[in-house]
Amino acid sequence: MAGIKPATPASKPEEYKNVFVYLETRDDRLLRPALEMIGVGKKIAEKVNEKLYCILLGGNIRDQAKEAVSYGCDVVLGAESPALATYRTLPYSHIIADFVKEEKPNIFLIPATRNGRDLASRIAVRCEAGVTADCTEIDVEQDTRILLANRPTYGESMLAEILCKRHRPQMATARPGIFPVPEKVKSAKGEIRIREISPDKAILKKEILEYRKKNVVDLTAAKVVVSGGMGLGKPDGFKLIQELADELGGVVGASRPAVDMGWISRDHQVGQTGQTVRPRLYVAVGISGKIQHIMGMKNSETILSINTDPNAEIFKYSDYVIVDDLYKAVPALIQEVRKYKSEKQVAPTEPS
């Protein structure tokens, strides 16, 4: 058919070797999803007896490269330039695609963060590969080295396993917050290969005049998350949620309808289309427990839920439940936390 490019011939899988992971950074430090990628990548690389390559771009990446090695990375492939200090789609995708073409990895994993999603699709097009997006389970078949990329489908009711049989590299993005941060490796030895580059003007295209930092809530790094849902009944209910979160040294999360109602901004949303969290304590206030919310918080260490409905779905996932009106239960809980802290002389808690 006119205008449709015929499928490119399959790559030769035997020519592709090793596992690549992209390490996302901000303000010259590795983000948690980067460490999660090292954990998954290392497991897969060890299973097929290959090396783990970490891809790192930025303005000043020497310390992050050493940190990646301390978590078990075998080779850090880096590109350093002041022009790369802030994430930019075009130079990042061009440079990483060049790394892929040079090194020919069998597998390439990228965190499904906002930037990671943007990057993965661009790299895939440049390398004529496909991408399995937003995986929640990732493994590899030992003898064939085929990536087993699992991702939820049909509103999270099923898990689809996507196999890439023809083209290499096999690319996947991994949902942040799902995979654990690995332990540091004792006496880690890794090779660091950093190129200082001056990206071509043709791939920079745009000039950054000013970089303004937005105060975005990072729920994924929080030790305590207190989330409010439609049970709050009104936007002001989030003041009470904030008060409890402050007492516990936590941050505020929300269900999607509460966000859709405009009661709180989208960066607070927990769930399938929001952030995935795994804090030490998750408090669900006036949230029913629909699967799309559960997907984003079920890996929390301890879950406490407050709901008027004794049969609320969320209770099935909870360690502790309070069946009561939240406007009675939450103030009582705040009082108890304050009493405990003053009795034990606990120092005021910083947000986690």
Ligand SMILES: Cc1cc2nc3c(=O)[nH]c(=O)nc-3n(C[C@H](O)[C@H](O)[C@H](O)COP(=O)(O)OP(=O)(O)OC[C@H]3O[C@@H](n4cnc5c(N)ncnc54)[C@H](O)[C@@H]3O)c2cc1C
């Ligand atoms: C493709 C898709 C993606 C989605 N992604 C997300 C997502 O990322 N995150 C997400 O959260 N949702 C998501 N949803 C929506 C999800 O299906 C649910 O609609 C949503 O999670 C329900 O929010 P809720 O629990 O706040 O509201 P409700 O389901 O309305 O529950 C409110 C709860 O509050 C309780 N309650 C009422 N009054 C009180 C009171 N005074 N005190 C105590 N309890 C009270 C009720 O008993 C009820 O259990 C998605 C849906 C789709 C289709």
